Amino acid sequence: MDDLLERLRADLPAEALITDPDVMASYARDMAGFCEAGVPAAVVLPRTVEQVQRVMRTATALRVPVVPQGARTGLSGAANASDGCVVLSLIRMDRILEISAVDRIAVVEPGVINADLARAVGEHGLTYPPDPSSWETCTIGGNIGTASGGLCCVKYGVTAEYVLGLDVVLADGRLLTTGRRTAKGVAGYDLTRLFVGSEGSLGIVVKAVLALRPKPPARLVLGAEFPSAASACEAICSIMERGHTPSLLELMDRTTVRAVNAMTGMGLPETTEALLLAAFDTADPAADLAAVGELCRAAGATEVVPADTAAESELLLQARRTALPALERLKPATMIDDVCVPRSRLGEMIEGTAAIAAKHGLTIGVCAHAGDGNTHPVVCFDHHDPDESRRARESFDEIMALGLELGGTITGEHGVGLLKKEWLARELGPVGVELQRGVKRTFDPLGILNPGKLF
Incomplete structure (x- = not known):
């Protein structure tokens, strides 16, 4: 430990290194429940690529684990510290390096806030579409x-469709550049896509080239009330089957609506x-909403x-963005x-989740990116009550099992982290796990990058 801190102090400016136990805590x-977190040996907040490289060279030399972090808004435990690790927080690498309206790209550091990027490119008549519910606080590096x-x-x-290229510091401190700045490019294996969704287990993203789109017209929103989740889902299927392309199609169940109101x-x-x-x-959102309204009826x-x-549309969207915080208050x-x-x-999926909630005597609110089939059942419980905590964990697992049974996946956008690592093996199967572990060994032979996550 002393050797680690001595090397970090020698390699980094004083303001980049945190060793105070209370601050490190x-x-x-991150924001995931039911996930253990260890005690880091140090927290490093670099401002440059060179500082990240120095950390990784020291970590490799001393065989010290490194846990990369963004804003810690994640919901899977992927950013949780492990005992004795170096937490590498990239929030100070927050510069937008370039915006090109001609090439329709932005070049950014990983600590850039999603909403800040959206506002910056909007001044150029462009948009960066991926917008997680935590977009006002989450970082591009964490999104990647x-x-x-x-x-x-x-x-x-999703995010993967907008990441054209990356600069990545590898476990041994080398700098790798992947991908391109061009609209097209198929040279070699697609290493860029490999890093997207890897949860910091293969390398540290220090720069990203992101695709942008022309800023669309202002959107209008429709709200439709349904007497059952089944009838709402029937409407969703009709909307998609008829060829409509909504920019948003979201669902909140009764529990979620009441929580938002409260x-x-x-x-x-x-x-x-x-x-x-x-x-x-x-170009004519009112006409599209009218057609969708008829399908809903x-x-x-x-x-x-x-x-x-x-303004009315934004109010409705704010209700949806508030869904998770509102359920967390229950x-x-x-x-x-x-x-x-x-x-x-x-x-x-929604009816099955309701049955699971009734079986375990729990409150489970569901909000969903309905157009994608991506549900977010939120299990609400008292963690001070051992029996209720047990039922919460059992219901969580049963919901994942139901998703796989219906031909789905255990995570549409939150990642695996610690929370779902056991379920990842069930979804991938033994051959899939073996190959993915082989990829991990290639990029991180010592296993120091975010150990214990994913597998």
């Missing part, structure tokens, strides 16, 4: 590490069993209310699942 974990999604994925896709006083309809939000950013919607202005602890199923099985 604040860097020990977990391959995050967001509300607009149904039309615009937190915000928005006055959402608490009698509804499911509230569907659909948005269009097309045909599926059994009891009320369909299209917003007339961008009980002292929550476990947020992230199961994605084929759209055609979404109704079964």
Whole structure:
């Protein structure tokens, strides 16, 4: 330990190194529940690529684990410290290095906040579409590490589709450049995609080349109330089957709607069993909303209310963005699942989750990126109650098992981390796990990068 700290002090400016135990404790974990966190030996907040390289060279020489972190808004425990590790927080590497309207790219450091990038490129008439619910606080590096999604994925896709190239510091301190700045490029294996979603287990992202799109027109949102989750899911299937391309298609169940009202006083309809939000950013969004409204009514919607202005639309979207914080207020602890199923099985997923909640006597609210089939069941429980904690964990696992049974995946956008590592093996199978571990050994032969995560 003394050797580690001595080397770090010699290699880094004083403000980059934290060794105070109380301060380090604040860097020990992300926002996931039921995930253990260790005690780091040091926290490093680099500002340059060279400082990251120095940390990794020291870590390799001393065989010390390194845990990369962004803003710690993750929900899988992927950023949790391990005992004796160096926590490498990249939040101070927060520069937007370039925005090119001609090439439609942005070049950024990993600590750039998602919303800050969106606002910056917006001044150039462009947009960076991936927008996780935590977009005002989460970082681009963290988004890349977990391959995050967001509300607009149904039309615009996820983070992986916007990462063109990366600069990555490897476990031994070497700097690797992957990908391209061009619109097209197929030279060699796609190492860029390999790093996206790797949760810091293969290398440290220190720069990213991101694809941008022209800024779309202001979107309008429709809210539709349904007497059941099944009828809401029928409407979702009809919308997609008829060829509509909403920029957002989100679902909140009754539990979530009530939680949002309790937190915000928005006055959402608490009698509804499911509230569907659909948005269009097309040339004529009112016409698209009218067509979707008819499909909602045909599926059994009891009320369909299209917003007339961008301000009304933003209010509805704020209700959806508030869903997870609102559910977290219901009980002292929550476990947020992230199961994605084929759209055609979404109704079964939601009904099955309700049955699991009833079986275990728990409150489980569901909000969903419905256009993607990506559900977020939120298990609310009292972590001071051992029996309730046990039931919460069992329900969480049963929800993941249900997702796999329906042809889905255990995570659509939150990642694996510590929370779902046992389930990753079930989804991938033994051959898949063997090959992925082989990839890990190639990039990190000493196993010092974010050990204990994923596998």
